[in-house]
Amino acid sequence: MDVRSLRYFIAVFEERSLSAAAKRCFIAQPSISTTLSQLEEDLDTKLFVRHSKGVAPTDSGTQLYPHACRMVNELNDIKDMFRKNAKPLTLSISLAPFLSGTLISQVIKTMLDEIPGLTLSLVDASESADLRFTCDSYTKNDDVFYPLWEDDYVVAMPVGYWLADYTSISIKQIDKQPFVSRTPCDILESWNFIMQKQGLTTDVRAQVKTEEYALDLVAAGLGISLIPEHSARGRGDIVLRTLNDIALKRVVGLAHNKDRSFPAYVINTILMSKNKFFGKKSAIKSRVA
Amino acid sequence: MDVRSLRYFIAVFEERSLSAAAKRCFIAQPSISTTLSQLEEDLDTKLFVRHSKGVAPTDSGTQLYPHACRMVNELNDIKDMFRKNAKPLTLSISLAPFLSGTLISQVIKTMLDEIPGLTLSLVDASESADLRFTCDSYTKNDDVFYPLWEDDYVVAMPVGYWLADYTSISIKQIDKQPFVSRTPCDILESWNFIMQKQGLTTDVRAQVKTEEYALDLVAAGLGISLIPEHSARGRGDIVLRTLNDIALKRVVGLAHNKDRSFPAYVINTILMSKNKFFGKKSAIKSRVA
DNA sequence: GCAGGCTATAGGTAAAAACTAGAGCACCCA
DNA sequence: TGGGTGCTCTAGTTTTTACCTATAGCCTGC
Numbered sequence: 001m002d003v004r005s006l007r008y009f010i011a012v013f014e015e016r017s018l019s020a021a022a023k024r025c026f027i028a029q030p031s032i033s034t035t036l037s038q039l040e041e042d043l044d045t046k047l048f049v050r051h052s053k054g055v056a057p058t059d060s061g062t063q064l065y066p067h068a069c070r071m072v073n074e075l076n077d078i079k080d081m082f083r084k085n086a087k088p089l090t091l092s093i094s095l096a097p098f099l100s101g102t103l104i105s106q107v108i109k110t111m112l113d114e115i116p117g118l119t120l121s122l123v124d125a126s127e128s129a130d131l132r133f134t135c136d137s138y139t140k141n142d143d144v145f146y147p148l149w150e151d152d153y154v155v156a157m158p159v160g161y162w163l164a165d166y167t168s169i170s171i172k173q174i175d176k177q178p179f180v181s182r183t184p185c186d187i188l189e190s191w192n193f194i195m196q197k198q199g200l201t202t203d204v205r206a207q208v209k210t211e212e213y214a215l216d217l218v219a220a221g222l223g224i225s226l227i228p229e230h231s232a233r234g235r236g237d238i239v240l241r242t243l244n245d246i247a248l249k250r251v252v253g254l255a256h257n258k259d260r261s262f263p264a265y266v267i268n269t270i271l272m273s274k275n276k277f278f279g280k281k282s283a284i285k286s287r288v289a
Numbered sequence: 290m291d292v293r294s295l296r297y298f299i300a301v302f303e304e305r306s307l308s309a310a311a312k313r314c315f316i317a318q319p320s321i322s323t324t325l326s327q328l329e330e331d332l333d334t335k336l337f338v339r340h341s342k343g344v345a346p347t348d349s350g351t352q353l354y355p356h357a358c359r360m361v362n363e364l365n366d367i368k369d370m371f372r373k374n375a376k377p378l379t380l381s382i383s384l385a386p387f388l389s390g391t392l393i394s395q396v397i398k399t400m401l402d403e404i405p406g407l408t409l410s411l412v413d414a415s416e417s418a419d420l421r422f423t424c425d426s427y428t429k430n431d432d433v434f435y436p437l438w439e440d441d442y443v444v445a446m447p448v449g450y451w452l453a454d455y456t457s458i459s460i461k462q463i464d465k466q467p468f469v470s471r472t473p474c475d476i477l478e479s480w481n482f483i484m485q486k487q488g489l490t491t492d493v494r495a496q497v498k499t500e501e502y503a504l505d506l507v508a509a510g511l512g513i514s515l516i517p518e519h520s521a522r523g524r525g526d527i528v529l530r531t532l533n534d535i536a537l538k539r540v541v542g543l544a545h546n547k548d549r550s551f552p553a554y555v556i557n558t559i560l561m562s563k564n565k566f567f568g569k570k571s572a573i574k575s576r577v578a
Numbered sequence: 579g580c581a582g583g584c585t586a587t588a589g590g591t592a593a594a595a596a597c598t599a600g601a602g603c604a605c606c607c608a
Numbered sequence: 609t610g611g612g613t614g615c616t617c618t619a620g621t622t623t624t625t626a627c628c629t630a631t632a633g634c635c636t637g638c
Binding site: 293316317319320323324340341342 | 629635
Binding site for chain 1: 596603
């Protein structure tokens with residue numbers, strides 16, 4: 001019987017549903033199911049009656065709930081007690097220009113929420129920052145890199161563009177298309193190499209620096225472009241199609257200089273929150289550059 | 290940060306030593322070391338200063354201690370709360386006649402200590418019992434068997450016997466020796482088979498039923514005998530020697546009928562306490578007969 | 579300066595917890 | 609009444625964590 005079980009129990013009790021509790025805890029539903037069974041076995045009492053539209057707490061469950069809450073809260077209090085003692089921490093962070101913001105802003109929000117006393121200042125990517133959101137291909141040798149998620153590159157095109165009729169497209173269909181080029185881009189070299197090898201060309205209509213601007217131009221009908229999926233998701237004014245014959249991807253993560261040391265829990269907090277935002281398959285293992 | 294870490298922390302705090310804490314928790318010293326480091330990292334504070342003759346708590350450590358104790362106690366209270374609700378439980382247990390008692394009495398003591406409301410009644414091995422301490426070779430097909438430890442068979446001989454000069458002996462040296470035979474014995478058949486195959490005989494001076502009686506006769510100088518190590522350990526009036534050319538062993542454990550069901554935590558409590566008593570190597574995995 | 583404590587690190591193994599896929603059940607709605 | 613939906617449970621697999629052994633390194637006392 002550990003606190004993990006109690007956390008799950010609390011979620012189930014409040015949601016009146018294993019599936020909902022699983023979502024709330026960012027884990028799969030069978031994990032909740034087995035953990036809860038173990039808890040029931042350990043306490044030798046059924047905590048919920050299962051029916052087809054959720055679960056209802058038994059008397060034992062109702063009895064356990066306040067105690068479970070108290071346990072979990074007290075454990076959090078202990079943690080806070082020591083972290084509050086710690087001197088307020090100010091970190092500078094930077095964002096690589098080719099990264100767009102929705103997911104990263106969620107990460108930053110989590111950091112501020114979960115690390116009391118933390119102050120962040122955003123600096124330009126050209127300046128040196130304590131923590132840098134960037135891609136693995138842009139890390140230096142004396143960096144430590146913590147991967148956060150993987151982005152697949154997809155083709156972005158205006159609504160109604162002829163290529164949108166295909167569910168996924170071949171790189172050969174890109175030949176001679178009007179194109180919005182973006183630089184710096186971590187896969188630009190591989191892209192050029194592949195195009196050249198296949199004897200393909202694009203008709204470059206614009207050269208831009210940021211993903212947002214590229215997407216705006218695509219939406220305006222200037223041409224198509226190659227964009228990491230997470231950056232383009234959620235825009236209704238463009239259409240995204242995957243490439244079916246080549247897989248281009250980048251690994252987005254957090255880098256800092258090896259010599260710069262923070263309290264370890266800062267990094268841990270960020271890594272812990274990974275599967276909150278990114279599906280399991282795109283949240284990948286750590287690696288030191 | 291889980292309760293396990295806090296338990297270890299408490300042990301270290303009270304023992305003022307990682308090694309001593311490890312012994313008290315029945316785990317290896319490096320496990321304490323790493324777990325404690327993780328806790329320190331998580332709370333972002335050193336809890337102990339290490340020096341060459343143990344550790345001394347820092348202010349943070351001293352501050353944490355009472356909270357840690359409270360957490361652990363409250364968790365135990367929750368467990369007890371539900372277990373006390375449960376109806377008092379009475380189980381009959383039996384002991385196979387060829388098992389001697391020191392280790393088993395420890396197991397029984399643990400059961401009574403850790404399961405409030407449990408009453409045990411010892412019945413004769415011939416009667417049917419809820420739980421039976423026995424060997425794996427004596428389980429029936431409709432039994433569930435939980436292994437507790439392995440016993441190596443060793444040769445027991447009187448103090449000063451000529452074979453005692455060897456640190457370990459060969460089965461060939463047993464040939465024509467005065468022997469105290471014991472039956473029932475779970476490896477009797479294998480033993481006879483091996484002896485016969487090698488053309489060896491023993492000079493049987495006595496036929497007895499229990500291990501204790503066999504050891505008494507050996508101590509009295511009547512002959513040598515073959516005894517599971519755990520049963521013979523701790524007697525100063527006999528000498529034990531391992532066999533170097535054959536390995537005879539038995540698996541001692543707890544059996545019950547498949548259809549007879551108990552609260553799962555009864556079995557769990559017993560299995561949890563395994564490495565309290567038996568070294569890691571002899572405490573082995575569960576198996577269903 | 580060497581023996582005997584102690585803790586820390588490295589590398590491998592076993593156990594626990596997580597995931598995916600799919601079965602089975604009750605309910606709802608056509 | 610049959611099919612779809614949403615729920616939980618089971619089985620089998622993979623990943624992660626905890627633990628072990630062996631050994632290095634560091635002080636202390638002899």
